[in-house]
Amino acid sequence: MTDNLYLSTLQEFDKTIRHLHLKAGIIAYLRSPKRELTVNFPVEMDDGSVRLFTGYRVHHNTALGPTKGGIRYHPSVTLDEVRALAMRMTWKCAVVGLPYGGAKGGVICDPKTLSIRELENLTRRYATEIAILMNPQGDIPAPDMGTGEREMAWIMDTYSMHHGYSVPAVVTGKPLAIGGSLGRAEATGRGVVLTTLEALKQTNIPVEGARVVLQGFGKVGAPAAYLIEEHGAKVIAVSDESGGVYSAHGLNTRDLLAYAKTQGTVVGYPGTESISNADLFALPCEVLMPCALASQITAANASRVQAKIIAEGANGPLTPEADEILLERGVFIIPDILCNAGGVTVSYFEWVQDLQSFFWGEEEINERLRQILVRSFQHVLHMAQEKHVDLRTAAQILAIQRVAEAMEIRGIYP
Numbered sequence: 001m002t003d004n005l006y007l008s009t010l011q012e013f014d015k016t017i018r019h020l021h022l023k024a025g026i027i028a029y030l031r032s033p034k035r036e037l038t039v040n041f042p043v044e045m046d047d048g049s050v051r052l053f054t055g056y057r058v059h060h061n062t063a064l065g066p067t068k069g070g071i072r073y074h075p076s077v078t079l080d081e082v083r084a085l086a087m088r089m090t091w092k093c094a095v096v097g098l099p100y101g102g103a104k105g106g107v108i109c110d111p112k113t114l115s116i117r118e119l120e121n122l123t124r125r126y127a128t129e130i131a132i133l134m135n136p137q138g139d140i141p142a143p144d145m146g147t148g149e150r151e152m153a154w155i156m157d158t159y160s161m162h163h164g165y166s167v168p169a170v171v172t173g174k175p176l177a178i179g180g181s182l183g184r185a186e187a188t189g190r191g192v193v194l195t196t197l198e199a200l201k202q203t204n205i206p207v208e209g210a211r212v213v214l215q216g217f218g219k220v221g222a223p224a225a226y227l228i229e230e231h232g233a234k235v236i237a238v239s240d241e242s243g244g245v246y247s248a249h250g251l252n253t254r255d256l257l258a259y260a261k262t263q264g265t266v267v268g269y270p271g272t273e274s275i276s277n278a279d280l281f282a283l284p285c286e287v288l289m290p291c292a293l294a295s296q297i298t299a300a301n302a303s304r305v306q307a308k309i310i311a312e313g314a315n316g317p318l319t320p321e322a323d324e325i326l327l328e329r330g331v332f333i334i335p336d337i338l339c340n341a342g343g344v345t346v347s348y349f350e351w352v353q354d355l356q357s358f359f360w361g362e363e364e365i366n367e368r369l370r371q372i373l374v375r376s377f378q379h380v381l382h383m384a385q386e387k388h389v390d391l392r393t394a395a396q397i398l399a400i401q402r403v404a405e406a407m408e409i410r411g412i413y414p
Contacts, residue, residue, distance in 0.1 A: 005294045005316045006080035009087050012320065016396035019387055022404050030403060033083050034059045034101075039129035043122045046115050053122060055107040057130040059139060060086040063406040066137055067103035068093060068344060068351075070144025070173075071126075071151070077106035081294075088315055089344070091399035092337040096376045098348050101403075103139055105130060111146045123151050127158040134159065136169035136355065142347050143173040145293075148219070153178060169354035172347035181350035182362035183369070184343075189223025189291075190366065191342020191373055192313045195334045196228060196287055198377045199309045203332050208232040211285040213307065215239050215277060216292030217257070217266055220313045220340065224289055225253040233287070237280050238266050241292075244280050245272035281305050290317035297322045305331070312336035327390050335392035337399065338373075338380055345369055 010031065017027055037057045042050045056079055059067045069089040082104045089102030107126055111119060133139050143152055152174045159170045168179030176182065183190075200207050210233040214221045217240045225235050234250035242265040245251070251272065260266045267274065281288065281297060282304040290296050291313030297305060299321035309332045312318065316336060318326070326333060346369055353359045360368075384394035 004080060006084040008295070008316055008320050009084040012392065012396060013087070013400070015320075016393055016400055019389065019393065019397050020400060020404070022400075026404055026407060029407070030061065030400065033086060034061055035133070036079070036083070037130060037133055038079065039126070041125050041129050043118065043125055045118055053107055053109055053126070055105065055126045055129065056082045057103065057105040057133055057139070057141075058082045058086040059101065059103045059133065061090045061101040061403055063403050063410060064094060064101055065099035066101065067139045068098070068100040068142065068172075068347065069103035069105065070142045071105040071107070071147050071155075072144035073107050073109050073111040073146030073151075075108060075110045077108045082106050084294075085315055088337055090403060091396055092341050092344055094399035094402040095337050095380065095395050096341045096345055096372055097402075098344065100140075100344070100348065103141070104144075105141055106144075109146075119151070120154055123147075123154045124158045127155040128162070131159060131162060134170060136167060136351070140169070140347075140351055141171050142344070143219075149173060149175045149180065152180075169351055172350040172354075174350070179350070179354045181346055181353055181365065182360070183365035184346045184350055185219070186223040186227070187346035187369065188220045188313070188340050188343035189225075190227055190369065191345065192220065192224040192289060192291070192311050192339055193227040193231070194342065194370055194373045195339045195377055196289070196309065196311045197231065198374060199311065199332050199334050200286070202381065203308060205286050205308060209234055210287060211236050211283075212287045212289065213237045213280060213283050213285045214289045214291055214313075215244075215280060215296060215317075216290065216314065217260060218291070220343075221289065221291035222253075222257050222260075224291060224311075224313055225251075226257065228287075229253050236285065237275055237283055239275065239277050239280050239292075240266050243267040244275040244277060245269045246275040246280075246283070247272045287311060289313050292317070295319050297326075299325065302326055308332060310334065312339045315340065323390075323392065333391060334377075335380075335395045338376060338391070338395050341376070342369055342373060345372055 085104035093100040174180040237246040284306045288307035294316035302322035302325040380395045
């Protein structure tokens with residue numbers, strides 16, 4: 001069983017290239033990260049002690065443009081995980097037609113145990129360490145698990161202080177006051193909903209009354225929940241790392257979000273039953289949105305999943321073994337590189353706005369996002385029908401083809 005995200009990512013790649021006619025050298029290059037940086041750096045803690053932290057920044061490919069990818073703070077961060085996520089970012093950007101290659105970063109830490117001052121010290125030092133790779137034309141970080149607007153502001157400020165002038169385009173996911181974009185906070189969740197609506201159309205399931213189950217109620221899951229509810233769907237269960245809540249009649253997701261903000265968890269929300277993450281996956285529903293960590297649905301629990309559509313809000317929430325089990329049962333799986341590409345798409349809009357110092361309205365941003373994701377969904381669907389493959393393989397074929405073509409056209413230097 002493959003629960004290592006990097007091995008899963010390579011497995012998906014190896015499965016896909018059988019459908020493409022690429023030179024062995026190009027395949028080998030696309031299979032490997034372009035560059036990897038590991039940094040070990042000291043941070044002064046509130047009690048005056050100094051603690052050593054380890055961080056990473058990996059660039060997978062630069063054929064289509066500068067690298068783009070988030071920075072995560074989590075105790076389980078590994079170099080393999082960062083490699084996998086960087087590679088997935090390459091395919092994600094390519095499948096939705098963005099002029100980016102993939103990158104990812106991470107620091108091994110538990111941000112919940114650090115004070116704001118300690119987090120700021122850690123962020124500014126990590127930003128300084130990776131500044132040898134980071135710049136608006138070369139590598140543009142963004143938030144990920146455990147980071148947000150605040151950390152991006154610190155990174156932007158640190159980079160700007162080193163250069164002697166403000167460089168807002170060096171990072172995306174910033175607060176609006178310093179060059180952030182309208183629509184960015186909801187972008188990933190909105191993308192999950194936009195692709196889910198297309199999948200519902202494709203499977204002839206009416207959105208009105210469709211039962212939706214979500215694992216994860218953070219930056220992706222919460223907007224996905226209330227946005228799909230606004231389209232008439234019924235969110236019947238939601239979970240976070242502390243547990244889950246279930247109501248057959250449907251949850252009021254915006255009220256649940258307000259409750260979770262004050263309580264720190266969805267657990268105990270009035271008028272609901274408690275449910276474990278394991279039982280959540282087994283609920284009868286039309287749509288399951290795994291919006292938490294990787295490798296949540298495996299060979300061990302895939303047979304319990306009763307959803308007709310799985311919308312991958314998280315990166316790699318299904319292992320390849322789970323994928324096969326669910327595809328055999330006819331489950332419609334919207335692959336992560338398409339489903340959760342809303343975040344990087346609006347990050348691209350933010351970068352463009354920062355570079356030209358000209359900003360768009362939220363309606364325009366949401367409409368541009370809708371056009372890109374609906375068009376990309378149709379391209380992936382067409383590829384799946386043409387090659388007689390599942391959507392994940394189709395999305396990968398499309399992405400790898402685009403990156404390989406860019407490499408062929410550019411040629412091999414020198």
